[in-house]
Amino acid sequence: EAQVTQNPRYLITVTGKKLTVTCSQNMNHEYMSWYRQDPGLGLRQIYYSMNVEVTDKGDVPEGYKVSRKEKRNFPLILESPSPNQTSLYFCASSRDRGYEQYFGPGTRLTVT
Amino acid sequence: AQTVTQSQPEMSVQEAETVTLSCTYDTSESNYYLFWYKQPPSRQMILVIRQEAYKQQNATENRFSVNFQKAAKSFSLKISDSQLGDTAMYFCAFMPLGAGNTPLVFGKGTRLSVIA
Numbered sequence: 203e204a205q206v207t208q209n210p211r212y213l214i215t216v217t218g219k220k221l222t223v224t225c226s227q228n229m230n231h232e233y234m235s236w237y238r239q240d241p242g243l244g245l246r247q248i249y250y251s252m253n254v255e256v257t258d259k260g261d262v263p264e265g266y267k268v269s270r271k272e273k274r275n276f277p278l279i280l281e282s283p284s285p286n287q288t289s290l291y292f293c294a295s296s297r298d299r300g301y302e303q304y305f306g307p308g309t310r311l312t313v314t
Numbered sequence: 315a316q317t318v319t320q321s322q323p324e325m326s327v328q329e330a331e332t333v334t335l336s337c338t339y340d341t342s343e344s345n346y347y348l349f350w351y352k353q354p355p356s357r358q359m360i361l362v363i364r365q366e367a368y369k370q371q372n373a374t375e376n377r378f379s380v381n382f383q384k385a386a387k388s389f390s391l392k393i394s395d396s397q398l399g400d401t402a403m404y405f406c407a408f409m410p411l412g413a414g415n416t417p418l419v420f421g422k423g424t425r426l427s428v429i430a
Contacts, residue, residue, distance in 0.1 A: 244420035299416040305359035
């Protein structure tokens with residue numbers, strides 16, 4: 203089954219404790235992206251990747267890092283989480299830039 | 315910068331009736347896609363319908379159709395024969411097709427409740 207998976211689905215952590223949210227797709231997609239969703243703001247892009255080893259900032263990249271060492275995986279790294287990063291996070295992928303994006307199930311992150 | 319505006323934060327409709335959700339966007343791009351995504355309580359983002367800006371014909375997917383007015387930069391979603399399972403948050407999204415990044419730019423959403 204074609205899908206985008208994210209782990210964990212739920213995470214509660216404390217300020218400053220490094221964490222990684224994994225994202226994996228099995229569709230051999232070139233383009234991957236991370237979004238965060240906040241009430242009243244819709245979804246906003248954090249980072250994106252057009253291919254292996256090619257990543258760049260989206261609209262709200264501060265406090266986040268990503269890597270793309272393999273085509274299927276695109277982890278989101280929070281080196282020192284803060285409470286303003288409490289949000290719902292989505293990973294998405296598409297076969298190339300400009301194509302329909304498929305979303306993972308979301309990761310609910312709470313930073314206390 | 316591109317922006318997407320959904321002017322109706324909440325709407326409700328009786329089961330089996332028709333409802334229209336509004337969306338306007340602002341862009342200087344000439345080539346782009348438009349989407350409607352549905353987010354039910356499960357939080358999964360589900361693509362409902364897509365529209366290529368170069369196509370004049372309005373997209374249709376079963377009970378879902380759009381009214382795309384390119385000159386007015388308007389992209390409304392019509393849901394016919396509403397069902398209880400249509401209860402969800404609906405997001406309008408814009409995707410530019412210029413060189414470089416092609417992020418989805420989302421509106422703030424419309425919460426739709428279908429009432430039995």
